[in-house]
Amino acid sequence: MNLPFRLLPCVLVLAAGCGKSPAPAPAPKAEAPAAAATPAPAEEPRLHGVIQDVLADRSSLVIKHDAIPGVMRGMTMAFRVDAATLQAARKGQEIDGDFEAAGMSFSLSNVKLGSAPVAAPAPEAGASAPAAPAKSMPMDMSAMPGMNMSGMSMPGMTMPMSAPKPAAAPAATGVAPEQLASGNAVYNRICIACHLPTGAGIPSVYPPLAGSAIVTGDPSRLARILLHGLQGPVEVKGQTFNSLMPGLASEFNDTELAAALTYVRNTWDNSAPAVPPSVLAAERAANRTAPWTWAELTR
Secondary structure: OOOOHHHHHHHHHHHHHOOOOOOOOOOOOOOOOOOOOOOOOOOOOEEEEEEEEEEHHHOEEEEEEOOEOOEOOOOEEEEEOOHHHHHHOOOOOEEEEEEEEEOOEEEEEEEEEOOOOOOOOOOOOOOOOOOOOOOEOOEEHHHOOOOOOOOOOEOOEEOOEEOOOOOOOOHHHOOOHHHHHHHHHHHHHHHHHHHOOOOOOEOOOEOOOOOOOOOOOOHHHHHHHHHHEEEEEEEEOOEEEEEEEEOOOOOOOHHHHHHHHHHHHOOOOOOOOOOOHHHHHHHHOOOOOOOEOHHHHHO
């Protein structure tokens, strides 16, 4: 084959490429793995309630709160707060904060206080007091045991109901009136939300204190319950209750707790000797932290 001289270089180039495999395509670049999403930090349980008392000596506020995780709705409890919150807090204020628990000690952080309650203006001199409703029937419900008047209404008629009067301490127990008064103050501050003003408790939830052989029984056992709490089932007056009572060792001193025990042992027709602070001191020295169970207390 005779080819023109000017076509010879092209032929040689084509011949050189014959028989060779095509160059492999470049491998696709591996994509970098996506960074794992960082989980959002869990929010602290938020509490909302109303301040019932300011305990400056314990850096705590007594708050009746709405539902928070692990704590029953509508309870009244003491929560530790920082000094600035303690100074600014007033009874009747609404309060919000992050709820924290360490054992049986509760605290609030990131607190927001509502506006301070406004005191009712004093009546002007010479002004007559507001007239009472024309049809008012004050009733002493303690005189009608077993009758539940909640939710009863009559058109045009109001029925204010007085709270049951606690029974006076029998003279035989030798209880000082000052100790009863102190115990009553502690009870109203922290116990009344669960056990009620009547000591009747809440059915199926919190046991009654009125007429309870546990209350009038061994004071050392009562001291253990009050200091460190009680959890699990307990039978009182033929009924079983299964809930958690938090311990109060970090909230009250031995004298205050002894007064509270003396109060419940001599109110609502209960009658038992006064409990001295030394009983609380002896049980506190055991340095227990976990709540008791009834099985432990009775074995």
